[in-house]
Amino acid sequence: MSNYPKLRFGVVGIDHRHIYDQVKSLLEIGSECAGYWTAGETYIEKGFVERFPDIPRIDDRQQLLEDPSIQLITCAAIPYQRADFAIEAMLHGKDFMVDKPGVTTLDQLERVKKVQRETGQIYSINFTEHFEVRAVTTATELVRSGAIGRVIQTVGLGSHRLNRATRPAWFFDPVQYGGILVDIASHQIEQFLHFTGSADAEIVSARYGNVGHPDDPGLQDFGEIALANEMAGGYIRVDWFTPDGLATWGDGRLTILGTEGYIELRKYIDIAGRPGKDHLFIVNQNETRYIDCSQARLPYYTDLKRDIFERTETAMTHRHCFKVCELALTAQAVAKSINRKDV
CATH class of the missing domain: 3.30.360.10 (Dihydrodipicolinate Reductase; domain 2)
Incomplete structure (x- = not known):
């Protein structure tokens, strides 16, 4: 993995504690966090700041989305908001990794699938279990x-x-x-x-x-x-x-x-x-x-990093990811x- 450039990522939405492991694990593989954005105050933000005191809070998430040096957006927002954040990130040319559930309705799933196909960006749900x-x-x-x-x-x-x-x-x-x-x-x-x-x-x-x-x-x-x-x-x-x-x-x-x-x-x-x-x-x-x-x-995070730089699907295929969502929603x-x- 040392042959790859440094992976830079941004955080959008910290409404669930799973964001702690997402950020920690990305940092452990040598990635750099450009900052985090979240809507209002969340009950876990204090814990996030205690764990990651050097990661700045960003007032406008567009700053993260429009930063060309950022390859990945990671997210643990309120579940029903996650699909829109994913679509927004992919349309800005960012890969997207999210806590489960990545979507909460079949309509959201179809919209995410459509944008993923059209943009070719990676959409990955971190099934922590x-x-x-x-x-x-x-x-x-x-x-x-x-x-x-x-x-x-x-x-x-x-x-x-x-x-x-x-x-x-x-x-x-x-x-x-x-x-x-x-x-x-x-x-x-x-x-x-x-x-x-x-x-x-x-x-x-x-x-x-x-x-x-x-x-x-x-x-x-x-x-x-x-x-x-x-x-x-x-x-x-x-x-x-x-x-x-x-x-x-x-x-x-x-x-x-x-x-x-x-x-x-x-x-x-x-x-x-x-x-x-x-x-x-x-x-x-x-x-x-x-x-x-x-x-x-x-291996998930190192595989995801490889996928980001090589445009492969070794961490998890989109077919698998979307099928899990479809079955859970059904x-x-x-x-x-x-x-x-x-x-």
């Missing part, structure tokens, strides 16, 4: 090597802690965050396609609702999806019910079932077990083994709305 999890890198290598045979099912569990007191108003408005299946479950849909090597899937069934927070009627605190194609099936459960007694924000898990064995990832904590995160368990015809994945690579649209007595 894949690209920021070292255990996923190891699991990918194991699956690709045939360690568990052909993958026939994934089970993805995405439990999150609500932290009610810290959440902004948009967090409780489904129009602004897109719904729980668009927001959180996009992670697990992406991993289903990734580990099964699939280009598409069918939403077999889906449900979402507010089953435990009657004082916040706009919150969708529980959701589930069954999806499948001719090669494999998948089950997804996402929720905002991580209890305060857990030592981290969520017990994210992924089980990958193959014809010759299975892999389980305990991404963020091994409850009442080993310390730290990035735990992997593999069982196949030869062994039962635990793998500490804490030193595994996270699941949200066809899902049965449930209430407290249905679960």
